[in-house]
Amino acid sequence: MTKVLIVYASDYGNTKKMAEMVASGVESVPDAEGVLKEPEEVTEDEMTSSDAVMVGTPTHMGSPHWRVKQFIDTICSPLWIKDGMIGKVGAVFATGSGFGYAGGGCELAMLALLSNFAEMGMFLVPLPKNTPGFKFGGLQWGPYGRSSGENMEQTGVSEEKLEATKYHGANVARTAAALKAASIFP
Amino acid sequence: MTKVLIVYASDYGNTKKMAEMVASGVESVPDAEGVLKEPEEVTEDEMTSSDAVMVGTPTHMGSPHWRVKQFIDTICSPLWIKDGMIGKVGAVFATGSGFGYAGGGCELAMLALLSNFAEMGMFLVPLPKNTPGFKFGGLQWGPYGRSSGENMEQTGVSEEKLEATKYHGANVARTAAALKAASIFP
Amino acid sequence: MTKVLIVYASDYGNTKKMAEMVASGVESVPDAEGVLKEPEEVTEDEMTSSDAVMVGTPTHMGSPHWRVKQFIDTICSPLWIKDGMIGKVGAVFATGSGFGYAGGGCELAMLALLSNFAEMGMFLVPLPKNTPGFKFGGLQWGPYGRSSGENMEQTGVSEEKLEATKYHGANVARTAAALKAASIFP
Amino acid sequence: MTKVLIVYASDYGNTKKMAEMVASGVESVPDAEGVLKEPEEVTEDEMTSSDAVMVGTPTHMGSPHWRVKQFIDTICSPLWIKDGMIGKVGAVFATGSGFGYAGGGCELAMLALLSNFAEMGMFLVPLPKNTPGFKFGGLQWGPYGRSSGENMEQTGVSEEKLEATKYHGANVARTAAALKAASIFP
Numbered sequence: 209m210t211k212v213l214i215v216y217a218s219d220y221g222n223t224k225k226m227a228e229m230v231a232s233g234v235e236s237v238p239d240a241e242g243v244l245k246e247p248e249e250v251t252e253d254e255m256t257s258s259d260a261v262m263v264g265t266p267t268h269m270g271s272p273h274w275r276v277k278q279f280i281d282t283i284c285s286p287l288w289i290k291d292g293m294i295g296k297v298g299a300v301f302a303t304g305s306g307f308g309y310a311g312g313g314c315e316l317a318m319l320a321l322l323s324n325f326a327e328m329g330m331f332l333v334p335l336p337k338n339t340p341g342f343k344f345g346g347l348q349w350g351p352y353g354r355s356s357g358e359n360m361e362q363t364g365v366s367e368e369k370l371e372a373t374k375y376h377g378a379n380v381a382r383t384a385a386a387l388k389a390a391s392i393f394p
Numbered sequence: 395m396t397k398v399l400i401v402y403a404s405d406y407g408n409t410k411k412m413a414e415m416v417a418s419g420v421e422s423v424p425d426a427e428g429v430l431k432e433p434e435e436v437t438e439d440e441m442t443s444s445d446a447v448m449v450g451t452p453t454h455m456g457s458p459h460w461r462v463k464q465f466i467d468t469i470c471s472p473l474w475i476k477d478g479m480i481g482k483v484g485a486v487f488a489t490g491s492g493f494g495y496a497g498g499g500c501e502l503a504m505l506a507l508l509s510n511f512a513e514m515g516m517f518l519v520p521l522p523k524n525t526p527g528f529k530f531g532g533l534q535w536g537p538y539g540r541s542s543g544e545n546m547e548q549t550g551v552s553e554e555k556l557e558a559t560k561y562h563g564a565n566v567a568r569t570a571a572a573l574k575a576a577s578i579f580p
Numbered sequence: 581m582t583k584v585l586i587v588y589a590s591d592y593g594n595t596k597k598m599a600e601m602v603a604s605g606v607e608s609v610p611d612a613e614g615v616l617k618e619p620e621e622v623t624e625d626e627m628t629s630s631d632a633v634m635v636g637t638p639t640h641m642g643s644p645h646w647r648v649k650q651f652i653d654t655i656c657s658p659l660w661i662k663d664g665m666i667g668k669v670g671a672v673f674a675t676g677s678g679f680g681y682a683g684g685g686c687e688l689a690m691l692a693l694l695s696n697f698a699e700m701g702m703f704l705v706p707l708p709k710n711t712p713g714f715k716f717g718g719l720q721w722g723p724y725g726r727s728s729g730e731n732m733e734q735t736g737v738s739e740e741k742l743e744a745t746k747y748h749g750a751n752v753a754r755t756a757a758a759l760k761a762a763s764i765f766p
Numbered sequence: 767m768t769k770v771l772i773v774y775a776s777d778y779g780n781t782k783k784m785a786e787m788v789a790s791g792v793e794s795v796p797d798a799e800g801v802l803k804e805p806e807e808v809t810e811d812e813m814t815s816s817d818a819v820m821v822g823t824p825t826h827m828g829s830p831h832w833r834v835k836q837f838i839d840t841i842c843s844p845l846w847i848k849d850g851m852i853g854k855v856g857a858v859f860a861t862g863s864g865f866g867y868a869g870g871g872c873e874l875a876m877l878a879l880l881s882n883f884a885e886m887g888m889f890l891v892p893l894p895k896n897t898p899g900f901k902f903g904g905l906q907w908g909p910y911g912r913s914s915g916e917n918m919e920q921t922g923v924s925e926e927k928l929e930a931t932k933y934h935g936a937n938v939a940r941t942a943a944a945l946k947a948a949s950i951f952p
Contacts, residue, residue, distance in 0.1 A: 269660060270534065270695030271643065274653045278646035285641055294894045306699075307523060309540055309555075310533035311497020316688075316695050319502075319877065323642030323688050326906035327678075329894025331941065336852045336887025336951055337493060343544055347496035348456065348884035354495060358529055369495075379950055383889065386948035392940045393894055394933065455843055456881030457829065460836035467832045474827060480708045492885075502874075502881050505691065509828030509874050512720035513864075515708025517755070522666045522701025522765055534698035561766065568764045569703065576758035578751055579708055642906065679895060681912055681927075682905035683869020691874075709865060715916055719868035720828065726867055730901055741867075 210240040210385045212377070213254060216264035217247055217273040222303045222355040222365045227264050229370045230301060233377025240381035247279035255287055260297035260384035261330070262377070263321045267304035270313030271320050280324045288328050295393050297384040298325030299333040300349060301373060303365060305356035311347070318349040331387060333380050341371025351376050396426040396571045398563070399440060402450035403433055403459040408489045408541040408551045413450050415556045416487060419563025426567035433465035441473055446483035446570035447516070448563070449507045453490035456499030457506050466510045474514050481579050483570040484511030485519040486535060487559060489551060491542035497533070504535040517573060519566050527557025537562050582612040582757045584749070585626060588636035589619055589645040594675045594727040594737045599636050601742045602673060605749025612753035619651035627659055632669035632756035633702070634749070635693045639676035642685030643692050652696045660700050667765050669756040670697030671705040672721060673745060675737060677728035683719070690721040703759060705752050713743025723748050768798040768943045770935070771812060774822035775805055775831040780861045780913040780923045785822050787928045788859060791935025798939035805837035813845055818855035818942035819888070820935070821879045825862035828871030829878050838882050846886050853951050855942040856883030857891040858907060859931055861923060863914035869905070876907040889945060891938050899929025909934050 212234045218224035227244055234242035245254065255261065265272040272280075287293050300321040306312040322332055335342065335350050345352050345365075351373040353365035398420045402413035413430055420428035431440065441447065451458040458466075473479050486507040492498040508518055521528065521536050531538050531551075537559040539551035584606045590596035599616055606614035617626065627633065637644040644652075659665050672693040678684040694704055707714065707722050717724050717737075723745040725737035770792045776782035785802055792800035803812065813819065823830040830838075845851050858879040864870040880890055893900065893908050903910050903923075909931040911923035 268649075268653045269657055269699045271649065271652070271692040274646055274650035277640075277643065277649040280643070281640045281646045288641060288895070291894065291896045294896065307529040307532055308495070309529070309531055310500055310538035313501070313534060313695060313699065314496055315499070315501035316505075316691060319688060320643040320692055323685060323906060326890075326892035327641045327685065327895070329892055329896070329906075332884075332890035332892065334884035334887055334890065336849065337846070337885070338849045338852065338887070339951075343493040343495070343546075345495055346493055348499060348881060352496035360529075375952065378952070382948065382950045383945070386945055386950065387941070390940065390944035392937055392944065393897075394936070454835075454839045455846065455885045457835065457838070457878040460832055460839045463826075463829065463835040464832035466829070467826045471827055474709070477708065477710045480710065499881060499885065502877060505874060506829040506878055509720060509871060512704075512706035513709070513827045513871065515706055515710070515720075518698075518704035518706065520698035520701055520704065522663065523660070523699070524663045524666065524701070525765075534695060564766070565764055568762065569759070572759055572762035572764065573755070576754065578754045578758065579711075580747065580750070679901040679904055680867070681901070681903055682872055682910035685873070685906060686868055687871070687873035688877075715865040715867070715918075717867055718865055720871060724868035732901075 210381055211258045212242050212260045212381050213258040214242055214244050214262045215247055215250055217275040219266050222353060223264050223266050225365060226301055226303060226353050226370055226373050229373040230262055230377035233374035234381045237378050237381040247275045250279060250283050252283060252287060256292050259388050260380050262299045262380055264301040267302055267312055267314045267317040270316045272317050284324055294329035296330045297380060297387060298330040299380045301351045303353040303355050308354045314352045333383050335376055339372045339375045345369040346372045396567050397444045398428050398446045398567050399444040400428055400430050400448045401433055401436055403461040405452050408539060409450050409452050411551060412487055412489060412539050412556055412559050415559040416448055416563035419560035420567045423564050423567040433461045436465060436469050438473060442478050445574050446566050448485045448566055450487040453488055453498055453500045453503040456502045458503050470510055480515035482516045483566060483573060484516040485566045487537045489539040489541050493546060494540045500538045519569050521562055525558045525561045531555040532558045582753055583630045584614050584632045584753050585630040586614055586616050586634045587619055587622055589647040591638050594725060595636050595638050597737060598673055598675060598725050598742055598745050601745040602634055602749035605746035606753045609750050609753040619647045622651060622655050624655060624659060628664050631760050632752050634671045634752055636673040639674055639684055639686045639689040642688045644689050656696055666701035668702045669752060669759060670702040671752045673723045675725040675727050680726045686724045705755050707748055711744045711747045717741040718744045768939055769816045770800050770818045770939050771816040772800055772802050772820045773805055773808055775833040777824050780911060781822050781824050783923060784859055784861060784911050784928055784931050787931040788820055788935035791932035792939045795936050795939040805833045808837060808841050810841060810845060814850050817946050818938050820857045820938055822859040825860055825870055825872045825875040828874045830875050842882055852887035854888045855938060855945060856888040857938045859909045861911040861913050866912045872910045891941050893934055897930045897933045903927040904930045
């Protein structure tokens with residue numbers, strides 16, 4: 209069984225919806241299980257018993273939600289010290305509701321999360337541009353669900369915008385399965 | 395007279411159009427002059443005689459056009475060694491034609507340019523979100539002109555998408571005028 | 581009077597020491613006042629009554645301390661919505677205690693803070709490489725105080741490593757004074 | 767046979783020395799081959815016939831050498847359009863000779879290279895902190911060889927600083943072998 213832990217914070221339910229789409233992608237892969245948690249619910253054991261971790265966040269001022277950052281500082285940082293996550297797989301997703309035609313700051317927000325995974329010695333899974341739905345919500349670092357319209361009014365994230373998200377979950381589950389069988393780091 | 399040097403590389407004319415819009419913004423400010431140059435045309439003297447430098451680039455694989463990078467390595471790097479640009483003003487703009495609802499990688503491309511300015515000890519001018527036209531092509535780091543449609547087909551950059559660009563040019567000219575009168579760095 | 585608000589979180593006192601050095605730099609400038617606050621103490625009024633804001637953080641997994649991020653989400657984000665900080669000045673500083681010869685992730689941590697300032701429409705002040713002390717703790721984005729030795733053992737931040745920090749505070753105070761007299765953004 | 771293509775540009779021979787160390791790490795893995803190329807020597811065929819690509823660069827003003835960027839724009843960008851590299855493995859290394867205790871801008875330089883790989887849909891291999899030699903030249907994104915002393919005088923990169931580099935090459939070869947057998951992306 210390949211276990212993929214999906215940690216998310218959500219302001220208005222959009223990132224939650226995206227996290228559920230990630231989970232459905234994970235579970236579309238044979239012998240893969242997706243576990244959804246809010247940041248405060250995650251324990252070190254939950255992390256070390258997973259083969260992959262995916263983190264999703266709204267974009268707040270160009271970086272992750274503070275609740276996600278608190279999870280990183282309090283749960284991930286001690287695991288970094290202990291080398292507890294080396295060789296597992298990491299991936300990210302994000303939403304955003306600021307003015308958005310230029311991404312609204314999602315790239316640095318995603319890189320902050322990927323930095324956390326890289327620090328822990330985890331492989332990073334990108335989102336290839338030929339992923340179905342990429343054009344409606346894809347960035348190379350992961351899927352992005354824009355939840356507002358031209359004037360920052362809340363519109364929610366449509367199914368169309370989240371199509372790539374489901375594929376991302378499945379890709380991560382397959383990557384974790386392939387790498388857990390190998391022994392990469394000395 | 396406040397001199398703003400505008401350096402740009404253009405693939406299909408979109409970044410050039412944007413650079414011209416920047417220049418028109420600069421020249422809307424009393425006693426300000428905008429000078430447009432392609433990367434290969436810029437000399438060290440052109441740089442040191444300017445009060446501000448703005449650099450524009452298409453987004454190529456999430457970073458600037460190699461011709462812009464060549465300008466940075468060959469013209470800016472020696473000026474960095476000599477501390478030749480400290481206290482001047484820097485700002486950026488970009489275009490992009492990949493799949494774009496998540497910014498298409500423009501944020502890191504702009505940050506690469508801003509890093510160059512920061513290395514040279516130059517003040518950085520952001521793009522405030524209340525700038526007219528921000529919603530059609532604004533990022534906090536500067537204006538972004540998306541030049542393609544949903545399927546990456548070339549559409550060019552519309553006037554609407556470039557409105558914020560003109561304001562950016564004017565903002566930079568005013569900032570350079572205010573700071574050249576002061577003596578900030580010891 | 582030029583007011584510079586200095587917001588910091590500190591794990592072991594190193595970032596606090598750095599914040600105090602920033603404040604001494606601010607106060608070395610005539611008619612400039614430095615106000616030190618921990619993240620939870622800052623109000624929106626404190627922000628809007630300041631001419632410049634400097635934020636300092638330890639580097640945690642390549643991004644800012646979650647308490648700093650909480651301040652950004654709860655205090656800065658509402659001010660961003662209201663366009664309440666446009667035209668003020670922003671600058672950053674950081675400490676780090678991971679393995680450090682390659683910066684230990686401080687660059688993205690600083691950029692997360694600068695992103696917050698840019699979103700709010702604030703000018704960014706770099707750290708020029710000719711700043712006294714730059715070689716012991718300077719990055720283009722601001723001063724960095726490494727607080728540990730080769731094996732991540734806590735050593736604290738020495739005066740030598742913090743020399744550039746004091747200059748950074750003074751530079752920011754002078755920049756804020758020069759720009760508050762001008763009217764840059766339309 | 768697992769083929770790892772190692773592309774590097776070098777100013778004074780330090781990045782070249784690092785690239786050779788990477789290659790020796792690759793070849794320490796059974797059935798793995800490392801191929802060293804300067805940017806201008808790489809063809810699209812060379813890329814598509816490789817299982818992993820590693821790119822190394824000096825840090826120039828906080829971003830990669832322009833010759834590396836030219837390779838990205840002219841060789842990688844067309845492969846991105848064609849989806850020609852999806853599912854392969856990417857990793858990076860860098861040198862730097864500016865003032866360096868805060869990394870000298872290597873982080874954004876490495877991220878520019880990783881962005882290129884992510885755009886092409888390639889898995890990213892981090893450098894775990896328990897890698898031998900990490901403390902002398904490791905960043906989460908890859909190994910970093912500082913080639914100058916406190917006053918930016920050229921010192922070259924020592925064996926000690928490059929120890930982690932050799933491990934990085936071996937890690938990448940093993941990752942590519944594990945993933946080429948799998949079929950991750952739909």
